[in-house]
Amino acid sequence: MRSVKVMAETATPGTLGRRAAEQAPRPTLSRRREVSHASARSLLMTVVGEFVLPRDQPVWTSSLVDVLGMLDVEEKSARQALARSSAEGWVTSERVGRRVRWSLTPPGRRLLTEGAARIYAFGDEPRSWDGSWLMLVVSVPEAKRDLRHRLRTRLTWAGFGSPVAGVWISPDVSHQGEAQKIVNELGLDTQAMSFTSRYGEIGEQETMVARSWDLSELKDRYEDFIDTFTGLNPAPGEPTLRAQIRLVHEWRRFPFLDPQLPPELLPANWSGFKAAALFHRTHVEWRPEALRYWADLVETEESG
Numbered sequence: 001m002r003s004v005k006v007m008a009e010t011a012t013p014g015t016l017g018r019r020a021a022e023q024a025p026r027p028t029l030s031r032r033r034e035v036s037h038a039s040a041r042s043l044l045m046t047v048v049g050e051f052v053l054p055r056d057q058p059v060w061t062s063s064l065v066d067v068l069g070m071l072d073v074e075e076k077s078a079r080q081a082l083a084r085s086s087a088e089g090w091v092t093s094e095r096v097g098r099r100v101r102w103s104l105t106p107p108g109r110r111l112l113t114e115g116a117a118r119i120y121a122f123g124d125e126p127r128s129w130d131g132s133w134l135m136l137v138v139s140v141p142e143a144k145r146d147l148r149h150r151l152r153t154r155l156t157w158a159g160f161g162s163p164v165a166g167v168w169i170s171p172d173v174s175h176q177g178e179a180q181k182i183v184n185e186l187g188l189d190t191q192a193m194s195f196t197s198r199y200g201e202i203g204e205q206e207t208m209v210a211r212s213w214d215l216s217e218l219k220d221r222y223e224d225f226i227d228t229f230t231g232l233n234p235a236p237g238e239p240t241l242r243a244q245i246r247l248v249h250e251w252r253r254f255p256f257l258d259p260q261l262p263p264e265l266l267p268a269n270w271s272g273f274k275a276a277a278l279f280h281r282t283h284v285e286w287r288p289e290a291l292r293y294w295a296d297l298v299e300t301e302e303s304g
Contacts, residue, residue, distance in 0.1 A: 050248050
């Protein structure tokens with residue numbers, strides 16, 4: 001297994017994007033085709049995490065292809081998404097006569113379980129903050145652009161912001177262990193220093209936060225989520241299944257986009273709180289009907 005966190009973007013969402021950004025060569029496909037394939041695989045893992053993981057039973061190719069088809073994914077793209085997920089070790093196939101069914105591998109099951117816990121807990125309630133900051137000081141020479149990019153990508157995904165070059169900050173001092181792991185794995189441990197402290201009297205803390213994180217773009221994403229799902233009342237059956245998948249698929253990105261700053265550091269009337277309440281309420285409301293329809297679909301395929 002490459003890493004239990006590799007598939008966060010496609011599984012939970014999250015760190016496959018990080019690993020891809022760090023290691024993958026520049027794509028040669030057109031952007032339209034690249035996004036189509038990435039979206040198919042990402043939607044596949046949303047479906048697997050939401051419906052296959054809880055049942056812990058194999059599911060036929062036709063079931064997965066049919067559900068992805070409901071989400072406007074072409075059959076060819078759906079099958080390619082399955083093949084790629086299998087090649088990466090997250091799912092495994094078993095041939096039964098002329099048909100194929102799929103199961104999660106142990107690494108895939110662990111990853112999706114961790115991802116589900118993070119998605120469903122995210123935004124549940126704002127965390128308290130005692131005003132302490134974690135500061136990481138680590139510089140990488142301009143000549144080592146790839147290393148600089150990998151460091152920036154991983155620290156950003158971990159929720160750190162950078163007010164000035166070479167300095168990374170987080171209001172969650174418990175992230176020190178993750179920062180240590182990142183600099184160790186990138187071979188930067190001998191060049192890094194960390195401090196925990198409170199903001200001083202020089203300058204404004206609000207200015208530091210604004211320089212470190214682009215909260216305006218994140219706010220726009222939250223408001224788009226609110227606009228999309230507020231008042232949505234899908235009919236029973238397939239419409240509820242589709243709506244539930246879309247809901248989880250859109251929400252699962254936020255744990256990796258949002259640095260999860262304490263309320264004291266956020267703008268007034270922060271839309272992330274409203275979006276979180278909407279997600280948790282709607283997910284609970286739609287889930288029983290979505291699971292029922294999924295079970296009916298799978299059982300129909302089994303009997304066929």
